[in-house]
Amino acid sequence: GAMSKLKKKFLDNIRIYVKAGSGGNGHPKFGGIGGSGGNVVLKVDEKATLKRVLSKFPGARLEAGHGGHSHQHRLLGEPGQDATAFVPPGVSVVNDHGHIVGELNSEKDSFVLANGGPGGNSHNGYTGETGEKKHYRLDLKLIADVGLVGFPNAGKSTIMKALSRCNVKIASYPFTTIAPRVGKIIFDDHRQISLADLPGLIEGAHANFGMGHKFLKHIERTRLILLCVDIMGFKLKPEDPNRSALENVYLLNRELEMFNGQLLSKPCILVVNKIDMLENEAVLKDFILSMENYKTSTNIEEFMKPKEYLHFDEIIPISAKFKPKTVNYLKERIRHWCDVHEEKLIDDKCFEKIQTNLKEYQLPLV
Missing domain, CATH: 2.70.210.12 (GTP1/OBG domain)
Known part of the structure; x- marks a missing residue:
């Protein structure tokens, strides 16, 4: 209910x-x-x-x-x-x-x-x-409209640079000790959308290994999450097993959930970076197919699975370094989803205001 x-x-x-x-x-x-x-x-x-x-x-x-x-x-x-x-x-x-x-x-x-x-x-x-x-x-x-989240190799800073051209600066806020890098996407009609690069999560950040926790706190102060993964997968140390792009999505989801499950209600776009590295297109097709049954998949190890799943508004494959067309498409979609959620927010606020006023006059909400 x-x-x-x-x-x-x-x-x-x-x-x-x-x-x-x-x-x-x-x-x-x-x-x-x-x-x-x-x-x-x-x-x-x-x-x-x-x-x-x-x-x-x-x-x-x-x-x-x-x-x-x-x-x-x-x-x-x-x-x-x-x-x-x-x-x-x-x-x-x-x-x-x-x-x-x-x-x-x-x-x-x-x-x-x-x-x-x-x-x-x-x-x-x-x-x-x-x-x-x-x-x-x-x-x-808010620190920014959009927060970039991903493991260290996801190319977040490259994505950030590609999206905001040169408008990236270190921003400091009176209410937090960490200064995230904040960039702006500036559209032709002068609309601006701000992005915060929240430094690479490491598995276990929620358990407060080092700075992880403070960065996760910043996600609370963005409206939309840009979850970034490398299509080639990721390993933290040379001796670690390579985690596939798909496993990365599960692990990031779990990391957010363990920090604060309520974050999973935030709007989210999944960005799959470095598609220029692919020798075989099928890898990307498989990834997108697997994402279709993200919440019900049986071939993911139990320890990676969250209890609550993020809902992705859209999955967008890009190459931040080599395919500017993909980056432009991502910009447009970020704008689209920011607008969709902004409208919902305004509707919710109006509803809330009506509700509080009715409560005050003790009238039933019909």
């Missing part, structure tokens, strides 16, 4: 409703002051995810506690409890008009989403004031 679909989906933005606490009433006779309402606050935690915010606050409602009233035995009312949500570094806070009102990039950043109402005192007739109520969207900031 819709819920289990959501469980598996990687969330790079969420809509939340925040409601700060109201102030408690004062005590006019003794000049007692009501406690102020709690605030709704965002803080940063390296390990946090947007999904966890939703599981901690059901219905995506973050509500702070109300301030206590003033009593003759306790003239100063108890302050209301803050509601605090933790987000990963690299999150933008967007208000209902689509404006970015806050940025959380490092563990020392915090942001008040809604202020609690002041307690009752001589200035407001001793009546506690209501806390602020607002809607926000929290966005995980």
Whole structure:
């Protein structure tokens, strides 16, 4: 159902409703002051995810506690409890008009989403004031539209160069320690699509051998995955068995799954590089045929198989070095699939907004 679909989906933005606490009433006779309402606050935690915010606050409602009233035995009312949500570094806070009102990039950043109402005192007739109520969207900031993923020999940097001509630079971001190489495809009509080369995965990257883990984290910050394999297969060390192109697809899929299964819900294109090396066309034909029963294949060793499979929008054979026509075709298809998924995203966001608004007015979604 819709819920289990959501469980598996990687969330790079969420809509939340925040409601700060109201102030408690004062005590006019003794000049007692009501406690102020709690605030709704965002803080940063390296390990946090947007999904966890939703599981901690059901219905995506973050509500702070109300301030206590003033009593003759306790003239100063108890302050209301803050509601605090933790987000990963690299999150933008967007208000209902689509404006970015806050940025959380490092563990020392915090942001008040809604202020609690002041307690009752001589200035407001001793009546506690209501806390602020607002809607926000929290966005995980993107590094690039498209992330290139593959083992070290897949020719990712060559693909990157071929796609973005000379527009490649090392980019640094305030919210991450690693600087990926980011390039831009610039189309004739000036449309731009950015690409991030996420350095070569090694089997076992998910287990955090070295940098692998940090790079996998970057895939969360791209909209579309370009999974790159070498048609000739790959071996890490001379003494290792050669893994065929097909086995590489399974191993990369498994690597992503073991890092974060929700990544498998991201749109993905499979790029088969170095087809200029083929002496026999049949190898490519076989590969494409095998990919047709990717999810049900019986001639792949069990340890390579993931539990959940990536869904490839398209399989595109190229030679990044020697066949510019294939590279141009890839560019057009990247643009096509970015557009398809962008439209879906906009539809989903509209649906979500309608849903939240209906929830607020307690109307059923028909």
